[in-house]
Amino acid sequence: MxxxxxxxxxxxxxxxxxxxxxxxxxxxxxxxxxxNPRVITGTLPVAPDGRILLCRRAIEPRHGYWTLPAGFMENGETTVEGALRETVEESRVTGLNPQLLSMVSLPDFDQVHVFYRVDMPDFSFETTPESSEVVLFDAHDIPWEDIAFLTVKATLEHYLEHLDAEQVPVLNSVVYRPKKPGY
Ligand SMILES: [Zn+2]
CATH class of the missing domain: 2.20.70.10 (Ubiquitin Ligase Nedd4; Chain: W;)
Structure with a gap:
């Protein structure tokens, strides 16, 4: 400045x-x-059959990589409202029953990433200007090598590790700047 x-x-x-x-x-x-740090808020949308919705990014950064729908929180909204708004913007899915799933600090990037697990009301979703592909993945088909951000990877891993739990605990974690590109 x-x-x-x-x-x-x-x-x-x-x-x-x-x-x-x-x-x-x-x-x-x-x-x-x-x-001060900025908040990125998003969702892990779960379809009625348990598959997980991922979006292939049509925009930078990490163009072409897969992500959970998420984006910068706007002034005047809650983290949940922001997460649901981003989910509509990136996949046209209206998430239901948001449950806090992860809160990850990125001190090297001056960001905090927050993700909510949401139920999808049905199997409908769409590509959008921000997402070139929107796909439901079974747990064993998740494209781990092509996940856009470490916080998304950590959130997905955390969710899958606790699939059998009655209530998934909240991942409270820290991600530092990696050696390789992408985060
Ligand atoms: Zn002045």
Missing amino acids: NFCSHCGNRVRFDTPEFDNRPRYLCDQCGTIHYQ
Whole structure:
């Protein structure tokens, strides 16, 4: 950040009084431009026969790789509302009975990823501008080598490990920047 988004003055990067880390400061209007992690929220949609819905990404990053429907939370919505909205946007599925499944911090990327297990009301779904393919996968057919993000892989693994549990526990985890591309 070079200029204040409120008044246009040049900002400086310095630690404010009573703070413990540097921020972008505007000396003209006094605004402190805090930068905080962003929340990505999504779902693991389960069809009536137990198959899991995955979307092949039609957009960057990780174009062509498979993901659970998810995206950036918007202002004014809850994590559940965001997850259900993203699921509609990426697969046209209206998820039911959302159950918190995973919450993963990505401190290297300044993000938090949250996933809910949702029931699909039926077997209907569609491709969308964001998803070139939408497919229901049996557990043994999941394309593990082509999963777009480590948080999606961790969430899928966690769900499948607890398939027999009456209530799937919440995965509370951390993912750090990997050596290979993709995360
Ligand atoms: Zn300013």
